[in-house]
Amino acid sequence: MKKIVKTIAVIVDKCNGCRACEVICSAFHATPQYSSNNPERSRIRVIHEPLRDIYVPVYAGEYAAAECTGRNKYTIDGKDYDECAFCRASCPSRSLFTEPDSGLPLNCDMCESDPPLAKPMCVQWCLSDALVYEEREEEIAEEDATREELETGLESLAEKHGMQNLLDTVARMSKKG
Ligand code: SF4
Ligand code: SF4
Numbered sequence: 674m675k676k677i678v679k680t681i682a683v684i685v686d687k688c689n690g691c692r693a694c695e696v697i698c699s700a701f702h703a704t705p706q707y708s709s710n711n712p713e714r715s716r717i718r719v720i721h722e723p724l725r726d727i728y729v730p731v732y733a734g735e736y737a738a739a740e741c742t743g744r745n746k747y748t749i750d751g752k753d754y755d756e757c758a759f760c761r762a763s764c765p766s767r768s769l770f771t772e773p774d775s776g777l778p779l780n781c782d783m784c785e786s787d788p789p790l791a792k793p794m795c796v797q798w799c800l801s802d803a804l805v806y807e808e809r810e811e812e813i814a815e816e817d818a819t820r821e822e823l824e825t826g827l828e829s830l831a832e833k834h835g836m837q838n839l840l841d842t843v844a845r846m847s848k849k850g
Contacts, residue, residue: 675810675811675812679808680807683729683731683732685728686750688728688729688730690728692712692719693800695715695719696715697710713773716782717730718731720758725753727752730804731759733778733780734781736778737763
């Protein structure tokens with residue numbers, strides 16, 4: 674079975690720190706859509722290191738219940754980066770990728786919408802070409818595809834109705850059964 678894998682390549686050196694990606698992501702995901710823009714609700718955040726004049730756009734990824742113990746440094750093209758600069762986790766040691774009102778972790782959903790967008794909003798709004806959208810086909814097992822569909826469905830339900838509501842509903846349904 675074929676699956677389309679969507680990725681966004683980040684060209685760090687092209688990012689000028691304008692934060693248009695943060696603005697449009699938070700507006701696109703606001704309820705109602707475009708009713709507000711608050712970068713703290715964005716699923717992409719631009720990490721800025723003022724002394725070293727470095728901007729790193731980072732996508733919200735996995736949720737981590739505890740902070741990690743590693744604190745490495747990376748040196749790339751003569752610039753020093755903290756390990757956290759590249760980390761996509763919603764983690765207790767920083768406020769990134771946590772929904773400010775509910776405290777729920779934020780996750781980039783590639784702007785899934787109906788009808789689908791030609792390109793994710795942050796890519797469309799990045800005039801510096803620092804974000805490059807790519808699609809590729811991958812062969813996957815059928816049971817993996819079913820599991821992913823189920824997970825994606827649960828994620829969007831949780832986003833729409835809130836994780837606690839979803840858990841309460843599941844608990845009620847399992848009692849009825
Ligand atoms: S829109 Fe592009 S250039 Fe601007 S902060 Fe985001 S990634 Fe960087
Ligand atoms: S792809 Fe969409 S959801 Fe992900 S960071 Fe960009 S605008 Fe936000």
